Amino acid sequence: MQEKILTFLQCPECKGDIRINKIIEKKIINNKELLIAALLQCNGCNELFPIIDGIPRLLEKDKLMEFEKLKVVEYKKTDNKILIREEKELIKKEKYTLIEKKLRQLFKPENAVSFSMRNRIERDIDYRVFHSDKKEKFLETTKLYYHREMKSILEVGGGQGGTISCFKNYYQPDIVILIDIDSVMSEISQIRDPFINTIRADGINIPVKNSCIDFIITTATLEHIKKWKKCIQAVAF
Numbered sequence: 573m574q575e576k577i578l579t580f581l582q583c584p585e586c587k588g589d590i591r592i593n594k595i596i597e598k599k600i601i602n603n604k605e606l607l608i609a610a611l612l613q614c615n616g617c618n619e620l621f622p623i624i625d626g627i628p629r630l631l632e633k634d635k636l637m638e639f640e641k642l643k644v645v646e647y648k649k650t651d652n653k654i655l656i657r658e659e660k661e662l663i664k665k666e667k668y669t670l671i672e673k674k675l676r677q678l679f680k681p682e683n684a685v686s687f688s689m690r691n692r693i694e695r696d697i698d699y700r701v702f703h704s705d706k707k708e709k710f711l712e713t714t715k716l717y718y719h720r721e722m723k724s725i726l727e728v729g730g731g732q733g734g735t736i737s738c739f740k741n742y743y744q745p746d747i748v749i750l751i752d753i754d755s756v757m758s759e760i761s762q763i764r765d766p767f768i769n770t771i772r773a774d775g776i777n778i779p780v781k782n783s784c785i786d787f788i789i790t791t792a793t794l795e796h797i798k799k800w801k802k803c804i805q806a807v808a809f
């Protein structure tokens with residue numbers, strides 16, 4: 573997560589401002605800093621939220637996973653030294669290899685109950701790895717209807733980041749935020765592009781402040797949300 577997006581964020585519990593409580597680890601890629609491990613804190617209710625593997629977990633307390641809650645405890649105990657690592661951005665081939673590995677761990681094609689099911693899973697993995705960032709069709713539609721500058725963009729339910737990376741490359745917005753509830757898909761989005769600020773958050777309780785984003789996109793998401801009307805209300809802020 574880039575520190576500059578902090579002013580765009582709000583607490584999922586009370587909508588208060590979010591600040592940094594403690595930084596544990598930073599990464600520098602292409603001379604740009606990323607927060608990899610840190611604690612965020614709400615100015616309103618003082619609730620703490622962890623950044624794990626570069627992904628802030630901005631969810632109400634009962635929606636945090638066990639390992640995320642444990643990270644908060646661990647980070648609180650950590651002393652105040654900041655670990656800084658300088659790394660080169662991975663090349664596309666290295667990214668695709670890592671993404672494929674994660675997807676294979678998640679979908680386990682080797683455990684498929686039939687040959688045809690295994691084939692289906694393999695096709696799905698292939699699509700997700702090599703084709704999910706080819707979403708020019710959405711760009712073509714946007715170019716027809718959107719003629720303003722795009723300084724900030726938010727994707728709700730952006731999964732593994734294919735669509736938003738397409739928009740990022742074309743419009744070059746300064747602020748790029750993706751939210752998704754799925755932990756593994758959020759990790760894949762970070763591998764695809766660490767400068768897509770991926771946040772694990774809920775589509776019906778978006779931790780981004782009102783009226784600060786130029787362009788909001790959501791695709792293939794509403795059908796997965798039980799309270800989809802709440803998501804539309806949240807997106808239409």
Ligand SMILES: [Zn+2]
Nearest residue numbers: 583586614617
């Ligand atoms: Zn709060």
